[in-house]
Every structure is written in structure tokens, then in C-alpha cells.
Amino acid sequence: MIFNLKKDLPASIVVFLVALPLCLGIALASGAPLLSGIIAGIVGGIVVGLLSQSHTSVSGPAAGLAAVVLSSILQLGSFDIFLMAVVLAGVLQLAAGIAKGGFLANYIPSNVIKGLLAAIGIILILKQIPYAVGFEKALGNDFTFFRMDGGNTFSALLSIFDYFSWGAIIISIFSIFVMIYWDKTPLKKAKFFPASLFVVILGVALNGIFQNFFPALMLSTNHLVKIPKFESLNSIITLPNFASIGNYHVWIVAFTIAVVASIETLLNLEAVENIDPHKRQASPNRELVAQGIGNVFSGLIGGLPVTSVIVRSSVNINAGAETKFSAILHGVFLLVSVLILSPILNLIPLASLACILILTGYKLAKISLFKNMYQKGLNQLIPFIATIVAIVFTDLLIGVLFGFAISIFYILKANYKNVYSKKNI
Numbered sequence: 001m002i003f004n005l006k007k008d009l010p011a012s013i014v015v016f017l018v019a020l021p022l023c024l025g026i027a028l029a030s031g032a033p034l035l036s037g038i039i040a041g042i043v044g045g046i047v048v049g050l051l052s053q054s055h056t057s058v059s060g061p062a063a064g065l066a067a068v069v070l071s072s073i074l075q076l077g078s079f080d081i082f083l084m085a086v087v088l089a090g091v092l093q094l095a096a097g098i099a100k101g102g103f104l105a106n107y108i109p110s111n112v113i114k115g116l117l118a119a120i121g122i123i124l125i126l127k128q129i130p131y132a133v134g135f136e137k138a139l140g141n142d143f144t145f146f147r148m149d150g151g152n153t154f155s156a157l158l159s160i161f162d163y164f165s166w167g168a169i170i171i172s173i174f175s176i177f178v179m180i181y182w183d184k185t186p187l188k189k190a191k192f193f194p195a196s197l198f199v200v201i202l203g204v205a206l207n208g209i210f211q212n213f214f215p216a217l218m219l220s221t222n223h224l225v226k227i228p229k230f231e232s233l234n235s236i237i238t239l240p241n242f243a244s245i246g247n248y249h250v251w252i253v254a255f256t257i258a259v260v261a262s263i264e265t266l267l268n269l270e271a272v273e274n275i276d277p278h279k280r281q282a283s284p285n286r287e288l289v290a291q292g293i294g295n296v297f298s299g300l301i302g303g304l305p306v307t308s309v310i311v312r313s314s315v316n317i318n319a320g321a322e323t324k325f326s327a328i329l330h331g332v333f334l335l336v337s338v339l340i341l342s343p344i345l346n347l348i349p350l351a352s353l354a355c356i357l358i359l360t361g362y363k364l365a366k367i368s369l370f371k372n373m374y375q376k377g378l379n380q381l382i383p384f385i386a387t388i389v390a391i392v393f394t395d396l397l398i399g400v401l402f403g404f405a406i407s408i409f410y411i412l413k414a415n416y417k418n419v420y421s422k423k424n425i
Contacts, residue, residue, distance in 0.1 A: 003325035011321035012329035015058055017197045018315050019045075019330060020337060022360070024225060024345070025353035026061045028131065029124060030069035032079060032304055035227050035236055037061045038338055039303030045331015047297050048306060049324050051290035053282035057272045058312040058327045059294060061304040063360055064120050064264050065257070067391075069304060072253040081250060083240035083299045088254035090295030093262055093288050102266060102284030109407040111380045113267060114369065115387025116400055121364025122392055124357050129157060131354035132172040134165025134223060167217035168351040171206050175199045175355035194315070196356050203352030225348040230339050238302030257295075261307045265291050268308040276317060311360070379414060383407035 019041050027037030044059030052059070073082045096102075182188055182195040207224075210217040230236060244250050266284050273281050287308070294306045316326055337345070373384045387403025394402075 004322040005325075007320045007322045008326040009329065011316055011319035011326040012333065014194065014319040015312055015316045015321075015326060015330040016333040016337075018194045019058070019060055019312050019334065021196045021200050021348075021353060021356055022063075022311070023061055023334070024348065025357045025360075026063055026066055027304060028350060028353050029063065029066040029128060029357055030061075030304060031073055032069060032082075033238070033302070034225055035338065036079075036238070036302055036304050038227075038334055039236075039301055040298050040306050041334045042331045042338070043294050043298040043301070043303050044306040044309075045327050045329075045334060047331075048290045048294035049328035049331060051286075051293055052324060052327075053286045053290075054269060054272065054308070055278075055280050055282075055323050056276050056313060056317050056321055056327075057269055057282070057287075057308045057324075058316050058330065059265075059291065059306045059308050060312060062261075062264060062307045062309050063124060063357065063364070064117065065260060065305050065307065067120060067123055068253075068256055068260055072256070076244075076247075076249060076253060078241070080238060080241040081244045081247070082253070083238065083302060084242065084244045084247075085250045085253040085257060086299030086303075086305050087240055087296050088245070088251065088299075089257035089261065089305060090292045090297075090299060092254060092258035092292070093295060094292030096258070096262060097285045097288030097290075097292055100285045101262075102288055108263060108267075109383065109404065109411075111373065111384040112387050112400060112403040112407050113263070114373065115384040115403050116391065118365040118369060118384075119388040119391035119399060121361040121366075122388065124361030124364070126157065128354040128357045128361070130160055130163075131350045132168065132358065133160050133163070134168030134219075134351065135160065135163055165219065165223065167207065167210050167214075167219050168223060168349065170217065171203045171219075171349050171351045172355050174202060174206065175352055176359070178202065179355065179359045199356060200348055200352050203349040204347045207347070207349055219349055219351075223350055225346050225350065225353070227338075227342045227345050229342050236302070236338060240299055257305050261291065261295070261305050262288055265308040268310045268313065271310055272308070272313045272317070379410040383410060 020038070023037035023041040024034050025037075027034045030037075040061040044061070048059040069082070072085065073079055076082050076085065178199055179195050182198070187193065187195075187198070207219050210219070265287060269282060269284060269287050273279065291307065298304065298306050312330075316330075319326075321327075373381045383403050383406040386406045387399055389399075390402040391399025
């Protein structure tokens with residue numbers, strides 16, 4: 001493999017610094033063990049990085065799958081059974097890549113995909129607010145609107161006034177402020193020091209100040225990251241429940257993960273190729289094979305599902321990466337962090353990670369996106385809004401299918417209005 005160490009090494013460090021808090025935050029949003037997010041980042045960097053043809057794409061756990069992961073874990077009842085579904089999803093992706101199924105991404109309406117991403121952004125914001133204000137465990141505990149206790153997402157948010165932790169709120173206020181105004185400060189030029197890393201360090205520092213000078217504001221261990229100290233492989237690796245392979249629900253979850261992860265990967269791959277200065281292209285079928293093998297590995301050792309991730313990929317390109325060696329190195333750095341840095345990582349407040357995800361959610365569902373879809377006309381806006389509403393009030397799969405049906409209706413309607421003529425022969 002040809003690589004440019006002078007450019008790839010610095011870029012890999014930048015991507016690692018961005019990926020570390022995101023891996024933890026996405027695991028938090030997914031209701032999974034926090035270490036599973038880092039494991040997925042390691043697999044996405046090393047395994048997928050080695051197999052992919054893309055020079056600049058970076059893979060790992062994605063916010064877009066958080067809704068699927070959390071609802072799936074709740075449906076299946078345990079994390080080890082969910083891991084079996086991840087392994088099977090990888091096998092399905094591998095089969096799709098071998099069967100050259102990458103072309104299917106070209107037939108998915110863009111308004112449905114944009115609606116899906118916007119809905120995920122909205123859900124991330126709604127579900128991370130409890131952590132930002134100091135909840136030890138978010139109410140509702142899933143990505144569905146209606147809860148089993150008869151409440152809903154909005155009623156859960158209204159109840160947070162009874163559970164404020166002022167220490168968490170202060171950390172969240174400073175974190176949001178920093179992330180909003182980061183690009184307006186000279187610090188934005190420091191490529192080795194991204195805003196997400198600063199927010200994490202700030203949260204740790206503030207909690208340290210609370211501990212020494214304002215004990216009433218100090219966050220308890222229940223409000224902090226909990227990563228097991230590395231003592232042996234058994235302490236960090238969770239094996240899938242192989243006995244559940246015959247479970248019908250496991251296969252349904254596997255199929256859902258495979259479809260959503262494949263779509264997100266193929267869309268991100270296309271987006272990354274558009275921003276690559278060299279405009280290099282990679283085979284979508286080879287990418288599905290790489291992602292499939294990556295998900296098999298991730299599921300086997302206790303990691304979340306992996307996809308190509310646009311945030312980390314764009315950071316990789318902007319940091320000057322020339323080859324996929326940067327993505328591989330970032331995975332190595334994540335591995336090292338698990339082995340020797342867990343005591344330090346356990347000082348990170350959950351509120352800091354929640355703020356990173358809230359801003360990530362806003363980027364997925366920013367106001368300019370809604371304005372842009374409105375300007376494109378009702379035939380684009382209505383399927384877009386329908387997808388968002390359906391996902392927020394039901395779940396991701398039902399929402400996508402509903403949005404797809406609405407989009408097909410408008411496509412057929414537009415074709416019906418076209419004038420066709422038959423030439424006399």
C-alpha cells in the first residue's frame with residue numbers, strides 16, 4: 001500500500017481526536033456499552049480501512065444508526081443477542097457486495113434520505129437533552145415517540161425540570177457556547193485541536209474545579225463515562241450470543257441494520273468522492289464487501305455496527321490525508337486509547353458527549369436544509385417532511401418506507417402529467 005506519511009500521520013491524529021468523543025457519544029445515544037463505540041471505531045479504521053478501495057473515507061459507528069441500535073437492543077432484550085444481529089448484518093452486506101448490489105443506492109429518492117438524516121438529527125437532540133441537564137439515565141430509553149409507560153418524548157422532556165444537576169447544566173452551557181463560536185476564534189486554525197476535544201477537556205476540567213471548590217456542583221460517577229479498565233481481553237470484549245442465530249427477530253434486526261448501514265455507506269462514499277481534491281473513486285461493491293467484513297468483526301468482539309461516516313471522512317480530507325493509511329492509523333490510535341487511557345476517559349462527563357451529539361444533530365437537521373427543500377417545491381418538500389414526521393413518531397424503518405411511498409406517489413404523478421406521443425410508422 002502506497003502512503004504519504006508526512007500528510008497521513010498528522011491527518012490520522014486529527015481524525016482520532018474527532019472520532020474518540022464521537023464514538024463514545026454515539027454509544028451513549030445507542031444505549032450500548034460505551035466501549036462498544038470505540039471498538040467499532042477501531043474496526044472501522046483498521047479492518048475496513050485495509051479492505052476499502054477508498055483513499056479518504058473513514059468508517060466507524062454512525063449517528064444515523066443510533067435509532068436502529070437502541071430500538072434493536074430493547075427489542076432483542078440483551079446486547080449479546082444484538083451482537084449476533086450485527087454479525088449477520090455483516091454477512092448480508094458481504095453477500096450484497098459480492099452480488100454487485102451497490103447500484104441500488106442510485107434508486108433511493110434523495111428527499112427521503114435527507115428526511116431520514118434530518119429526523120435522526122431531531123431525535124438525537126430530543127434524546128440527548130436529558131443527559132445534558134444531568135440525567136443518569138434518559139427517560140423513554142429508546143428512539144420511539146410513545147413510551148411503554150404511556151408517556152412520550154415530549155412528556156419526558158417536560159419532566160427533566162425535576163432532575164436538574166446544576167453542575168451538568170453549567171458544563172453543557174459552556175460546551176454549547178464553545179462549539180457554536182469555535183470557528184470564530186483563532187483556535188479553529190489548530191487542526192490538531194478540534195472543538196469536540198476541547199469540549200471534552202473543558203468538561204473534565206470544570207468537574208475538577210467543582211470537586212475542589214464547589215462540591216455541591218460536582219458530578220457523581222453516574223454522570224461520567226464508564227469504560228472498564230483493561231486487565232484482559234475478556235474485560236473489554238463481549239461475544240455475541242450464537243445460540244440466538246435461529247431467532248426470527250435477530251434476522252429482522254440484521255436485515256434492517258444491513259439495509260440502513262449499506263445505504264448510508266454508499267451515500268457517504270459518493271459524498272466523500274465529491275469533496276476529495278483528487279476526485280478519486282472507489283467501487284461501491286468493494287465498499288459493501290469491506291463494510292460487511294467490518295461488521296462481522298465488530299459484532300464478534302462487542303462493537304456497534306460500522307458505516308462510512310461523512311463527518312470523520314470530511315475531517316480526514318480537510319486535514320490533508322492523501323491515502324487510506326490515515327484512516328487505518330486513526331483506528332490504531334483508538335486501540336491504544338482503550339488499552340492505556342481508560343482511567344482518563346472515565347473522567348469525561350456524559351453532558352459533554354451529549355452536547356457534541358446535540359450539535360451533531362443540529363447539523364443533520366439545520367434550518368437551511370428545510371429552506372432548501374421548500375425552495376425545490378412541494379413534490380420534494382412533502383416526502384421530506386413526511387419521512388421526518390413518520391420517523392420521529394414511529395421508528396426509522398417505518399418512517400423510511402412511508403417517505404418512500406409518498407415520494408413514489410409524486411414521481412408517478414409527475415410522470416402521469418408528461419405528454420407522450422407515438423409516432424406513426
